[in-house]
Amino acid sequence: MSVTSAEQTAQSHKLMVFVLSMSLYGLATLVSELIPSVQVGIVEFSVEFFLFIPLTLAMLFDPLSVALGAATGELVFSEIMLGQFGGIGEVEKFLTVSIAVYLAGTVVHDPRNLKLVGVAAFGATALQLAMSAGVDILKVVFAVEEFEAVPGLPESVFFTEGFAAVNDLLFSGILFCLLPTLFLVPRLYGKIEPLLGMKPRTPENAPRPVVGRLAAASVALFVVAAGAACLSEAGMSIVEWEADWAGDMQAIFVGLLVAVVIALVACYCLFRSAKLSRA
Amino acid sequence: MLEKLSENVMDKVSIDYVRNQVLKNAYGNDDTPIAALDPRVLIVWYLFFGIAPWFMGSVPMLLAMFLFTAVTTRLARVAPLVLVIFAVGVFAQTGYMFVAALVFGGNADTLTPLLVLTLKVASCSLASITVFSGLDPDRLSSGLLWFGFPERLSFSISFAYRILPIMMEELQNILLSFRLRGRAPAHDTLLGKLRWLVYQVKTIVQSFYPLMLNMAKRSRTTVEALELKGYRYASANPDVLKIRLSSLAVGSNDAVFIAASAAYALFCLALPALLEVL
Numbered sequence A: 001m002s003v004t005s006a007e008q009t010a011q012s013h014k015l016m017v018f019v020l021s022m023s024l025y026g027l028a029t030l031v032s033e034l035i036p037s038v039q040v041g042i043v044e045f046s047v048e049f050f051l052f053i054p055l056t057l058a059m060l061f062d063p064l065s066v067a068l069g070a071a072t073g074e075l076v077f078s079e080i081m082l083g084q085f086g087g088i089g090e091v092e093k094f095l096t097v098s099i100a101v102y103l104a105g106t107v108v109h110d111p112r113n114l115k116l117v118g119v120a121a122f123g124a125t126a127l128q129l130a131m132s133a134g135v136d137i138l139k140v141v142f143a144v145e146e147f148e149a150v151p152g153l154p155e156s157v158f159f160t161e162g163f164a165a166v167n168d169l170l171f172s173g174i175l176f177c178l179l180p181t182l183f184l185v186p187r188l189y190g191k192i193e194p195l196l197g198m199k200p201r202t203p204e205n206a207p208r209p210v211v212g213r214l215a216a217a218s219v220a221l222f223v224v225a226a227g228a229a230c231l232s233e234a235g236m237s238i239v240e241w242e243a244d245w246a247g248d249m250q251a252i253f254v255g256l257l258v259a260v261v262i263a264l265v266a267c268y269c270l271f272r273s274a275k276l277s278r279a
Numbered sequence B: 001m002l003e004k005l006s007e008n009v010m011d012k013v014s015i016d017y018v019r020n021q022v023l024k025n026a027y028g029n030d031d032t033p034i035a036a037l038d039p040r041v042l043i044v045w046y047l048f049f050g051i052a053p054w055f056m057g058s059v060p061m062l063l064a065m066f067l068f069t070a071v072t073t074r075l076a077r078v079a080p081l082v083l084v085i086f087a088v089g090v091f092a093q094t095g096y097m098f099v100a101a102l103v104f105g106g107n108a109d110t111l112t113p114l115l116v117l118t119l120k121v122a123s124c125s126l127a128s129i130t131v132f133s134g135l136d137p138d139r140l141s142s143g144l145l146w147f148g149f150p151e152r153l154s155f156s157i158s159f160a161y162r163i164l165p166i167m168m169e170e171l172q173n174i175l176l177s178f179r180l181r182g183r184a185p186a187h188d189t190l191l192g193k194l195r196w197l198v199y200q201v202k203t204i205v206q207s208f209y210p211l212m213l214n215m216a217k218r219s220r221t222t223v224e225a226l227e228l229k230g231y232r233y234a235s236a237n238p239d240v241l242k243i244r245l246s247s248l249a250v251g252s253n254d255a256v257f258i259a260a261s262a263a264y265a266l267f268c269l270a271l272p273a274l275l276e277v278l
Helices: A002-034 A052-060 A063-081 A087-107 A114-143 A153-188 A211-231 A235-243 A248-278 B002-012 B015-027 B039-055 B059-075 B080-103 B108-134 B137-146 B151-181 B190-228 B231-236 B238-245 B252-277
Strands: A038-040 A043-045
Touching: A002 A052, A002 A063, A002 B151, A002 B190, A002 B231, A052 A063, A052 A087, A052 A114, A052 A153, A052 B190, A063 A087, A063 B015, A063 B108, A063 B151, A087 A114, A087 A211, A114 A153, A153 B080, A153 B190, A248 B039, B015 B080, B015 B151, B039 B059, B039 B108, B039 B137, B039 B252, B059 B108, B059 B252, B080 B108, B137 B151, B137 B238, B151 B190, B151 B231, B190 B231
Parallel strands: none
Antiparallel strands: A038 A043
16 A cells, blocks of 8 residues: 555656646746847847756756656647647657756756756756757758758858857856756755655655666667658658659659658558557 | 837737737637648648658749648638747748858859748748647647547646646746846946846746746646546546547548648649649
8 A cells, every 4th residue: 555655646746747847848938939039240149048947857856757848848838839840850859858858857966966966957958959959960961952062051051050059058058057057956955845745855865867778768869869850851852862863743743652651651550559559 | 219119019029918829829719710620630631741841842832832831821810929930930040041151152052942941941830830720729639649649748738728828927927026126227338238138037037936936836736636536547548538539520621621732732743844834
């Protein structure tokens, strides 16, 4: 009896943390989507980074629930609600955000250790930015045919993406991730946990990271993210590639057929899995 | 004059306006032709129109696709705010890339691939706006549920639309009370403007402290209420799912919509050949 009730409490705590992180981060991304960015020359000062909210929560609560909640919140509030849903490409953002937040949350054993909190917050931001910049570069390489041949495009893409990542890290990373996390974690520690009926995190009851598997899983997930992002843009290069040996019309026809087949197969698979899980 | 204009714009972009727009977008347009369609049909439609433009290379074909998705977006009567965000998002990104390419020695030839890219992104985004903003959240989430998406996602969608107005109001109240107690630095000089910006950012970050505590209480209440109703059993129970999904039905309107879309897609496909004949 006691075991099952403890388990049940853990389950409902996880749901609470999920709801908390989803709604807070969702609201923040919605707000930041609406604040216009200030551009001074080519340096962009945007407030697009409210990552401090899931980072703070992941250091105080169960990191996995926080990470999934934050990614879902961003998806639902700022993508689906505002109609910015990008289809398969969203998988990339979902995964990079959850990996970064989850890693930051598991690294911090003791939220009272501010040095560790700062390093984890900054590291997670850098990781997320580096991952999404890499995926963005790959995306353009795949999407624009004869990428190398378009004058000035490769340099400009590498430059804009790399510059945006560094700029985001220095501006948003410090102002919106490092400082707010350092401000919020010690203030919320010991105050917010009792509101959910939990004990504050100490080195004894901290979540145990499984280092090897964690790293392997992160790398695998990043590959999936990059693959999904490229898949969402890869159509054009396939057509171009086929256009060498077939007429333009035929290639496009094949492409459209592929799109129809993908749509139908995806539907069927989803429906099958839904049926199976229901049975 | 300019001052008046910026005041007018600032008036429009208040938190209240955003809240109203989002709510109107979610619940205000369930009498449109798009909202009356079956969510499953629309999701399949989106799977096609969200993928197909990526396979097209010619500009007239992509233009035709773009026009079609623009028409469906018009039919869905999407809130203006969403469209403004869409336009800024699409054109700012590619415009920025074009300027950067020019700096690195590009020329007008760079424009065509970028135009193609923009049209592709735009028609896919409009297709997603049609489906995800045109449907009301409950129908959308039951459609996703039918396709076997996790119950957590459909719960999140329904919950998000209900909690958003409450949270926005709370954030606004907290921001206002910060403003009442604090004193914003004068922003006449450049240094003052910088200080004012720092002050604003600090206020936003600090206001998340009470918001987090309040939201923690609220999420505990929410989850406890859900548990009382047996949410975790219901979400895993196939009988409950069957009852929830029994409202979905494919009618003649859906057939007409699918037929029209298919015909138009074929027309797009034949467009380059037609243009050649002409």
